[in-house]
Amino acid sequence: PMASKKEVHSTSDEIVEIHANVDDQTGEGLGYAMDRLMTAGAYDAYFTPIFMKKNRPAYQVTVITTSAKLTHMVDLLMTHTTTFGVRWTTMKRTTLPRKFATVTTIYGDVTLKIGTFKTQNKITVEYDSAAVLADAHHVSLDDVRRAALLAYDKEDGMA
Amino acid sequence: PMASKKEVHSTSDEIVEIHANVDDQTGEGLGYAMDRLMTAGAYDAYFTPIFMKKNRPAYQVTVITTSAKLTHMVDLLMTHTTTFGVRWTTMKRTTLPRKFATVTTIYGDVTLKIGTFKTQNKITVEYDSAAVLADAHHVSLDDVRRAALLAYDKEDGMA
Amino acid sequence: PMASKKEVHSTSDEIVEIHANVDDQTGEGLGYAMDRLMTAGAYDAYFTPIFMKKNRPAYQVTVITTSAKLTHMVDLLMTHTTTFGVRWTTMKRTTLPRKFATVTTIYGDVTLKIGTFKTQNKITVEYDSAAVLADAHHVSLDDVRRAALLAYDKEDGMA
Amino acid sequence: PMASKKEVHSTSDEIVEIHANVDDQTGEGLGYAMDRLMTAGAYDAYFTPIFMKKNRPAYQVTVITTSAKLTHMVDLLMTHTTTFGVRWTTMKRTTLPRKFATVTTIYGDVTLKIGTFKTQNKITVEYDSAAVLADAHHVSLDDVRRAALLAYDKEDGMA
Amino acid sequence: PMASKKEVHSTSDEIVEIHANVDDQTGEGLGYAMDRLMTAGAYDAYFTPIFMKKNRPAYQVTVITTSAKLTHMVDLLMTHTTTFGVRWTTMKRTTLPRKFATVTTIYGDVTLKIGTFKTQNKITVEYDSAAVLADAHHVSLDDVRRAALLAYDKEDGMA
Amino acid sequence: PMASKKEVHSTSDEIVEIHANVDDQTGEGLGYAMDRLMTAGAYDAYFTPIFMKKNRPAYQVTVITTSAKLTHMVDLLMTHTTTFGVRWTTMKRTTLPRKFATVTTIYGDVTLKIGTFKTQNKITVEYDSAAVLADAHHVSLDDVRRAALLAYDKEDGMA
Ligand code: NI
Ligand code: NI
Ligand code: NI
Ligand code: NI
Ligand code: NI
Ligand code: NI
Ligand code: NI
Ligand code: NI
Ligand code: NI
Ligand code: NI
Ligand code: NI
Ligand code: NI
Numbered sequence: 001p002m003a004s005k006k007e008v009h010s011t012s013d014e015i016v017e018i019h020a021n022v023d024d025q026t027g028e029g030l031g032y033a034m035d036r037l038m039t040a041g042a043y044d045a046y047f048t049p050i051f052m053k054k055n056r057p058a059y060q061v062t063v064i065t066t067s068a069k070l071t072h073m074v075d076l077l078m079t080h081t082t083t084f085g086v087r088w089t090t091m092k093r094t095t096l097p098r099k100f101a102t103v104t105t106i107y108g109d110v111t112l113k114i115g116t117f118k119t120q121n122k123i124t125v126e127y128d129s130a131a132v133l134a135d136a137h138h139v140s141l142d143d144v145r146r147a148a149l150l151a152y153d154k155e156d157g158m159a
Numbered sequence: 160p161m162a163s164k165k166e167v168h169s170t171s172d173e174i175v176e177i178h179a180n181v182d183d184q185t186g187e188g189l190g191y192a193m194d195r196l197m198t199a200g201a202y203d204a205y206f207t208p209i210f211m212k213k214n215r216p217a218y219q220v221t222v223i224t225t226s227a228k229l230t231h232m233v234d235l236l237m238t239h240t241t242t243f244g245v246r247w248t249t250m251k252r253t254t255l256p257r258k259f260a261t262v263t264t265i266y267g268d269v270t271l272k273i274g275t276f277k278t279q280n281k282i283t284v285e286y287d288s289a290a291v292l293a294d295a296h297h298v299s300l301d302d303v304r305r306a307a308l309l310a311y312d313k314e315d316g317m318a
Numbered sequence: 319p320m321a322s323k324k325e326v327h328s329t330s331d332e333i334v335e336i337h338a339n340v341d342d343q344t345g346e347g348l349g350y351a352m353d354r355l356m357t358a359g360a361y362d363a364y365f366t367p368i369f370m371k372k373n374r375p376a377y378q379v380t381v382i383t384t385s386a387k388l389t390h391m392v393d394l395l396m397t398h399t400t401t402f403g404v405r406w407t408t409m410k411r412t413t414l415p416r417k418f419a420t421v422t423t424i425y426g427d428v429t430l431k432i433g434t435f436k437t438q439n440k441i442t443v444e445y446d447s448a449a450v451l452a453d454a455h456h457v458s459l460d461d462v463r464r465a466a467l468l469a470y471d472k473e474d475g476m477a
Numbered sequence: 478p479m480a481s482k483k484e485v486h487s488t489s490d491e492i493v494e495i496h497a498n499v500d501d502q503t504g505e506g507l508g509y510a511m512d513r514l515m516t517a518g519a520y521d522a523y524f525t526p527i528f529m530k531k532n533r534p535a536y537q538v539t540v541i542t543t544s545a546k547l548t549h550m551v552d553l554l555m556t557h558t559t560t561f562g563v564r565w566t567t568m569k570r571t572t573l574p575r576k577f578a579t580v581t582t583i584y585g586d587v588t589l590k591i592g593t594f595k596t597q598n599k600i601t602v603e604y605d606s607a608a609v610l611a612d613a614h615h616v617s618l619d620d621v622r623r624a625a626l627l628a629y630d631k632e633d634g635m636a
Numbered sequence: 637p638m639a640s641k642k643e644v645h646s647t648s649d650e651i652v653e654i655h656a657n658v659d660d661q662t663g664e665g666l667g668y669a670m671d672r673l674m675t676a677g678a679y680d681a682y683f684t685p686i687f688m689k690k691n692r693p694a695y696q697v698t699v700i701t702t703s704a705k706l707t708h709m710v711d712l713l714m715t716h717t718t719t720f721g722v723r724w725t726t727m728k729r730t731t732l733p734r735k736f737a738t739v740t741t742i743y744g745d746v747t748l749k750i751g752t753f754k755t756q757n758k759i760t761v762e763y764d765s766a767a768v769l770a771d772a773h774h775v776s777l778d779d780v781r782r783a784a785l786l787a788y789d790k791e792d793g794m795a
Numbered sequence: 796p797m798a799s800k801k802e803v804h805s806t807s808d809e810i811v812e813i814h815a816n817v818d819d820q821t822g823e824g825l826g827y828a829m830d831r832l833m834t835a836g837a838y839d840a841y842f843t844p845i846f847m848k849k850n851r852p853a854y855q856v857t858v859i860t861t862s863a864k865l866t867h868m869v870d871l872l873m874t875h876t877t878t879f880g881v882r883w884t885t886m887k888r889t890t891l892p893r894k895f896a897t898v899t900t901i902y903g904d905v906t907l908k909i910g911t912f913k914t915q916n917k918i919t920v921e922y923d924s925a926a927v928l929a930d931a932h933h934v935s936l937d938d939v940r941r942a943a944l945l946a947y948d949k950e951d952g953m954a
Contacts, residue, residue, distance in 0.1 A: 015246055017178075017246070019812075019886070021839060021841065021859075022663075023662065023663035023664055023667075024662045024663065024664045024919060024922075025619075025662055026659065026660045026661055026662055026718075027658075027659035027660065027688065027692035027693050027694040027695075028604050028618070028659055028660050028690075028692055029618050029619060030691075030692065030693055031659075031690045031691040031692040031693070032604075032608055032611070032618045033618075034212060034691045035691070038212050044180060044211070044212075045212065046180065046209045046210060046211045046212075046217070046219075047209065047210040047693035048207060048208070048209050048210075048219070048843060049208060049367070049526075049685030049693065049843070049844060050841045050842065050843050050857075051369040051373070051375050051841060051842040051843075052663065052839065052841045053373065053829060053833050053839075053840065053841075054373070054664075054667045054922070055369070055371065055372070055373055055666075055667040055670045055671070056663035056664055056666065056667040057369045057663050057666055057667070057683035057685065057695045058663040058841070059663075059693045060841075060843070062209075064180075064246070074889055075913075078891065078912050078917070079617050079912070079915075080617050080618070082619070082662075082917075082919060084890055084891045084893060084908070084910050084917070084919070085888055085889065085890035085891070086888070086889055087810055087812070087859070087886040087887065087888040088886060088887055088888075089248060089884060089885075089886045089887065090248075091178070091246040091247060091248040092246065092247055092248065093244055093245070093246040093247075094233055094244065094245055095243055095244035096237065096243045096244070098243060113243070115243050117237050117238070118234075120238075122237070122241075122243070124183060124241060124243070127183075127213070127505050127509075131509055134509070140556050140557050141505070141506050141509045141510075141557070142502075142506060142559070146467060146471075149464060149467075149468075150467075150468060150471055153464075153468055174882055176814075176882065181504075182503065182504035182505055182508075183503045183504065183505045184460075184503055185500065185501045185502055185503055185559075186499075186500035186501065186529065186533035186534050186535040186536075187445050187459070187500055187501045187531075187533055188459050188460060189532075189533065189534055190500075190531045190532040190533040190534070191445075191449055191452070191459045192459075193532045193848060194532070197848055203816060203847070203848075204848065205816065205845045205846060205847045205848070205853070205855075206534035206845065206846040207843060207844070207845050207846075207855070208367075208526030208534065208685070208844060210687045210691070210693045211504065212691065213505075213508045213691070214507075214508040214511045214512070214687065214689065214690070214691055215504035215505055215507065215508040216504050216507055216508070216524035216526065216536045216687050217504040218504075218534045221845075223816075223882070238458050239458050239459070241460070241503075248884060249884075250814075250882040250883060250884045251882065251883055251884065252880055252881070252882040252883075253869055253880065253881055254879055254880035255873065255879045255880070257879060272879070274879050276873050276874070277870075281873070281877075281879070283819060283877060283879070286346050286350075286819075286849070290350055293350070299397050299398050300346070300347050300350045300351075300398070301343075301347060301400070305785060305789075308782060308785075308786075309785075309786060309789055312782075312786050333564055335496075335564070337653075337727075339680060339682065339700075340822075341821065341822035341823055341826075342760060342763075342821045342822065342823045343821055344818065344819045344820055344821055344877075345817075345818035345819065345847065345851035345852050345853040345854075346818055346819045346849075346851055348850075348851065348852055349818075349849045349850040349851040349852070352530065352850045353850070356530055362498060362529065362530075363530065364498065364527045364528055364529045364530075364535070364537075365527065365528040365852035366525060366526070366527050366528075366537070366684060367526060367684070367685060367844030367852065368682045368683065368684050368698075369682060369683040369684075370680070370682045370822065371670060371674050371680075371681065371682070372763070372823075372826045373825075373826040373829045373830070374822035374823055374825065374826040375822050375825055375826070375842035375844065375854045376682070376822040377822075377852045378682075378684070380527075382498075382564070392730055393754075396732065396753050396758070397753070397756075400758075400760060400821075402731055402732045402734060402749070402751050402758070402760070403729055403730065403731035403732070404729070404730055405651055405653070405700070405727040405728065405729040406727060406728055406729075407566060407725060407726075407727040407728065408566075409496075409564040409565060409566040410564065410565055410566065411562055411563070411564040411565075412551055412562065412563055413561055413562035414555065414561045414562070416561060431561070433561050435555050435556070436552075440555070440559075440561070442501060442559065442561070445501075445531075492723055494655075494723070511689060515689050521657060521688065521689075522689065523657065523686045523687055523688045523689075523694070523696075524686065524687040525684060525685070525686050525687075525696070526685060526844070528846040528850070528852050530850065531850070532846070532848065532849070532850055534846050539686075541657075541723070566725060567725075568655075568723040568724060568725045569723065569724055569725065570721055570722070570723040570724075571710055571721065571722055572720055572721035573714065573720045573721070575720060590720070592720050594714050594715070595711075597715075599714070599718075599720070601660060601718060601720070604660075604690070623944060623948075626941060626944075626945075627944075627945060627948055630941075630945055661937075664922050664936070665936050665937060668922075668926055668929070668936045669936075685844075715935050716935050716936070718937070763823050763827075767827055770827070776874050776875050777823070777824050777827045777828075777875070778820075778824060778877070
């Protein structure tokens with residue numbers, strides 16, 4: 001539906017997955033570190049609960065990034081987490097080609113991310129565009145998401 | 160004990176580990192995806208709880224498979240999960256040579272998987288063969304498992 | 319849309335939450351126990367990862383049930399898990415009044431669960447009815463779910 | 478050290494713990510729900526990974542609140558999560574009497590929360606006051622926290 | 637088999653379940669706290685991974701204890717964790733009557749815990765007695781456990 | 796502060812990360828296996844909760860080690876866990892150069908690990924040296940840690 005805002009033609013590429021196990025930092029401190037990593041442009045940064053020696057409930061920090069940003073991300077981990085060491089490996093990555101579109105709902109305009117997979121479209125409602133409308137209209141996020149998908153399907157002649 | 164049903168001589172080989180982080184799909188949907196992945200012949204497919212940006216409680220989907228099945232498994236992930244990208248790497252794998260045997264218990268016949276590790280046998284009771292007997296006899300799975308191990312040890316002259 | 323198949327007028331009531339910590343049973347055994355608990359009519363049975371003394375990675379088993387079924391559920395836990403003790407408490411529960419409806423999609427008929435919350439309807443696609451169609455048509459569960467919600471909205475004059 | 482900004486004399490009281498199991502909502506949706514619950518004044522709202530029937534990786538939502546806010550929090554859960562039912566119980570609570578104080582560091586002023594427990598003081602650095610300084614000065618959160626604790630100890634004559 | 641070392645006739649009773657959410661303490665610190673709680677006689681103390689506000693990966697500490705020990709356990713939580721508040725509730729508990737027995741294996745003597753449930757015996761190998769033998773003989777814990785269960789079954793005339 | 800006990804100049808190197816998924820071993824057994832792995836010199840061994848097929852709540856065992864110890868660690872996993880196969884990959888690792896120092900507190904001497912990161916020192920209180928003092932003086936681990944950091948800062952002229 002509509003003109004696409006932006007087209008991204010993805011191909012297979014490589015990413016770097018960085019791991020650090022942290023048992024001597026607080027959850028508060030880790031939440032702060034995630035903010036720094038995401039702000040610096042990590043594709044993703046997330047925490048996995050792990051159980052370490054001496055009955056320590058801990059978290060593994062993982063950062064997904066590019067080779068180009070590896071050094072900066074390692075620096076951020078050294079600065080903002082308590083770890084003295086990080087490990088990483090490169091991984092292959094396949095991503096779907098995608099474009100963005102806007103649909104109009106009774107709540108306002110919502111952005112969709114549309115992937116192309118074989119003969120199908122794969123549709124995702126962009127969170128930020130929907131969340132702001134749910135907030136403003138005092139409805140649930142799902143109300144906005146469903147309205148957006150419905151609008152998309154109507155434009156496609158499905159409804 | 161008994162004639163082995165089937166012998167498998169394993170050697171070191173390589174597997175592929177595929178990861179996708181999913182924060183925009185329901186648990187229901189992920190359970191359905193696991194069924195599709197296992198049915199298609201993944202060695203293993205499992206979920207790890209992870210904590211992502213914007214306070215999102217999420218799951219990492221991991222698939223363990225062969226290089227030959229990589230493309231098919233990536234297709235299934237693209238179709239049955241909401242992810243727009245997956246990453247993977249090859250890993251070395253060592254597996255024990257193993258054979259299968261059948262022992263007779265008061266509940267019926269149970270299949271054992273017997274690994275050879277150095278000078279030892281490593282015995283596992285095959286779940287499906289034990290679960291059906293536990294169901295039929297209204298006993299616990301452990302009752303059947305213990306009876307099977309006991310039968311194995313008796314045939315070996317240990318009991 | 320359509321005649322409701324069945325109406326359920328819920329009110330606040332009480333349920334029982336039963337807990338058992340298990341560090342001496344396998345995941346296989348716990349999966350088997352869940353089958354027994356659900357088959358026996360538990361509202362819900364689920365596992366929570368917990369980290370116990372002596373570096374033991376364990377699981378807490380929780381069963382949600384009625385007072386009437388408490389004894390039977392405790393019996394099942396004693397039989398099918400390795401625990402020597404269970405603890406439980408009653409909790410208040412509020413549930414939405416709900417009814418079921420059927421909508422027709424290009425994949426076949428799908429069941430919806432429709433809750434009444436204040437002036438709103440809360441719609442859920444019944445998993446089993448959608449999963450069987452996704453299987454049969456080789457599409458994703460989400461394709462079926464979205465088609466069902468669209469059909470519902472069209473009947474309601476929203477699309 | 479310094480004049481306390483605000484004194485809170487706590488006594489034993491009661492809170493309400495509300496639980497809902499969610500296997501049919503996305504992590505995105507749950508993150509949004511947490512925002513709504515915290516904004517509405519929940520003492521705490523958090524997610525616990527759980528494993529439910531049919532291989533569903535799910536999350537339990539827990540809300541800690543007062544009896545006075547129970548109805549409002551249940552409403553928010555019914556609106557912003559996909560659950561059709563919530564359960565809750567009252568629990569006793571003991572909290573430490575606490576006061577707040579401000580210390581001056583090389584990064585700026587930091588707020589401390591000071592609990593009284595028997596003959597001891599229990600000191601916590603308030604996250605928000607420290608995070609804003611760490612951001613502004615491009616240092617780690619721990620640098621600010623340590624400076625604040627050091628400033629506190631010096632005023633107390635410990636350093 | 638053999639004379640029981642000690643008989644415990646259990647009946648339904650009450651326990652107290654104490655919860656504290658901790659996002660400002662390290663895993664190291666929590667591991668230390670668990671030692672203190674278990675040493676002081678808690679029935680159990682364990683950690684559950686939870687995800688809290690502001691992207692904080694945290695842990696819930698749970699202590700299972702008696703009413704008589706509630707005050708002491710709360711004191712320990714206030715001293716050894718960073719929490720400023722704990723909540724608790726009483727729960728009913730059912731435990732199996734149990735006795736202890738010793739069996740002789742090729743590795744040495746192993747203690748069994750034998751529960752009585754309806755017409756069945758429920759057997760558990762005591763961890764500490766088995767672990768010391770596995771250590772001494774350089775075999776796996778399972779080797780010792782299986783030998784102990786086999787010895788038990790032989791004495792009972794099952795093997 | 797003081798003479799450093801030992802200096803370690805680290806450089807980028809490689810480690811091996813070994814994974815095994817375990818759904819047929821108890822938490823007790825896994826705790827025992829961790830002891831064996833750590834005693835044998837693994838850099839780290841830890842457990843991650845995972846959810847596997849057939850509703851099995853399971854754990855992934857991860858071992859971080861050197862190439863030189865890979866074979867021995869695989870042997871230990873084959874002996875002390877129930878797995879029939881393990882997978883591994885090498886990863887790059889960056890660690891901070893570090894040295895150790897001792898500071899004197901009112902509780903006794905505490906060891907600090909001091910990393911060098913760019914122009915900064917990164918300070919960690921060695922757990923074992925602090926825990927023994929906390930035990931002996933009946934104070935919290937944090938009391939000892941804070942006293943140690945304060946002593947360090949005083950010697951550095953910061954306090
Ligand atoms: Ni930067
Ligand atoms: Ni991995
Ligand atoms: Ni296929
Ligand atoms: Ni509970
Ligand atoms: Ni029954
Ligand atoms: Ni609870
Ligand atoms: Ni409101
Ligand atoms: Ni400033
Ligand atoms: Ni004491
Ligand atoms: Ni011996
Ligand atoms: Ni990894
Ligand atoms: Ni060895």
